[in-house]
Amino acid sequence: MKPRPTHVFESRKLSRFLGFSFLVASETFQHTGSFKFRAAMNTVLNSEAEHLVTISSGNFGQALAAACESAGKKCTVLMPATSARVKVEAVKSFGARPELVDVTLKPRNQWLEEYIAAMQAAGEKEIEVVSPYDDDRVIEGNSSLMDDLAPYSDRFDTVLVPVGGGGLASGVVQGIKRNGLSCTVYGVEPSIADDAARSIKEDRLLANKTEPMTIADGVRTLSLGERNWKILKDGLDGVLTVEEEEIEEAVRLYFELANLKAEPSGALSLAALKRYKATDLLSDKKPLVIVSGGNVDATIYAELIR
Numbered sequence: 001m002k003p004r005p006t007h008v009f010e011s012r013k014l015s016r017f018l019g020f021s022f023l024v025a026s027e028t029f030q031h032t033g034s035f036k037f038r039a040a041m042n043t044v045l046n047s048e049a050e051h052l053v054t055i056s057s058g059n060f061g062q063a064l065a066a067a068c069e070s071a072g073k074k075c076t077v078l079m080p081a082t083s084a085r086v087k088v089e090a091v092k093s094f095g096a097r098p099e100l101v102d103v104t105l106k107p108r109n110q111w112l113e114e115y116i117a118a119m120q121a122a123g124e125k126e127i128e129v130v131s132p133y134d135d136d137r138v139i140e141g142n143s144s145l146m147d148d149l150a151p152y153s154d155r156f157d158t159v160l161v162p163v164g165g166g167g168l169a170s171g172v173v174q175g176i177k178r179n180g181l182s183c184t185v186y187g188v189e190p191s192i193a194d195d196a197a198r199s200i201k202e203d204r205l206l207a208n209k210t211e212p213m214t215i216a217d218g219v220r221t222l223s224l225g226e227r228n229w230k231i232l233k234d235g236l237d238g239v240l241t242v243e244e245e246e247i248e249e250a251v252r253l254y255f256e257l258a259n260l261k262a263e264p265s266g267a268l269s270l271a272a273l274k275r276y277k278a279t280d281l282l283s284d285k286k287p288l289v290i291v292s293g294g295n296v297d298a299t300i301y302a303e304l305i306r
Contacts, residue, residue: 001070003038004030006148013257018277023156025149026260026291032090034293035145035168036063042141044071049128055112057217058087059293060132065096078111084217084297103211107222133167134225142168146175153181156288160269163187163196163239164219166228168292173235187239188272190214190247195223197239205229215244218265218293242271248304250274255305263296
């Protein structure tokens with residue numbers, strides 16, 4: 001099963017609302033509803049393990065579950081107990097096993113290490129742990145997004161991409177280089193989860209003290225991955241931060257003006273475009289905003305668009 005091409009469009013209503021034209025690249029119609037399928041499928045195709053295990057708030061988890069199902073492999077996803085219910089159910093629907101864990105008690109990686117140790121003690125050997133972002137196969141898979149966007153390169157000179165662990169952003173940077181494109185790239189993250197912004201500013205990899213409880217649950221990471229940082233420290237032109245209410249507004253704008261269901265993480269780029277549109281960073285530019293996914297609980301979504 002191959003990734004679907006990203007959906008690229010310009011919304012006249014959105015453009016008029018913001019006062020200038022820009023492109024939207026939406027991965028909401030991707031298999032499993034987010035860009036993560038690109039990474040997951042490439043990882044599964046390049047793994048010899050029979051049982052793949054990851055820890056994810058949902059998008060990578062369900063993408064890995066779907067990719068494993070298509071390849072006839074076993075999949076387990078450790079998920080924070082705060083994960084969106086729609087994402088937990090999606091993992092189950094692809095035949096994978098979700099294990100809910102309390103990340104307020106101990107970090108994700110510790111949960112993962114303890115789970116793997118327990119499985120190995122039980123005699124299961126063909127296990128491979130997959131990071132949702134800090135993996136060369138993940139980054140390579142995500143870079144295929146820019147292969148889809150390269151034909152539109154005359155219509156954008158600036159890319160805004162959500163940042164959590166850095167899997168998508170580092171893939172975008174690699175894809176831009178591979179396609180010989182020339183454009184500015186800004187990462188976007190919530191201000192209460194600004195580890196990437198602080199890392200770029202101080203030129204060293206920094207982490208959040210605890211998992212940030214931003215509404216953008218797809219970017220609730222402690223820090224960028226090591227592999228991702230090596231690419232992004234020079235590949236990004238900066239990281240823009242946005243407030244929680246700006247993320248919520250961006251979700252509503254996609255719904256009201258573009259007829260598009262975006263999850264909060266996926267709406268980060270639009271939130272940044274609206275906040276920084278009049279600054280030297282984006283004025284007189286031709287922006288492209290990436291919507292990373294559309295998986296959001298119906299109850300939460302209804303509250304956001306009310």
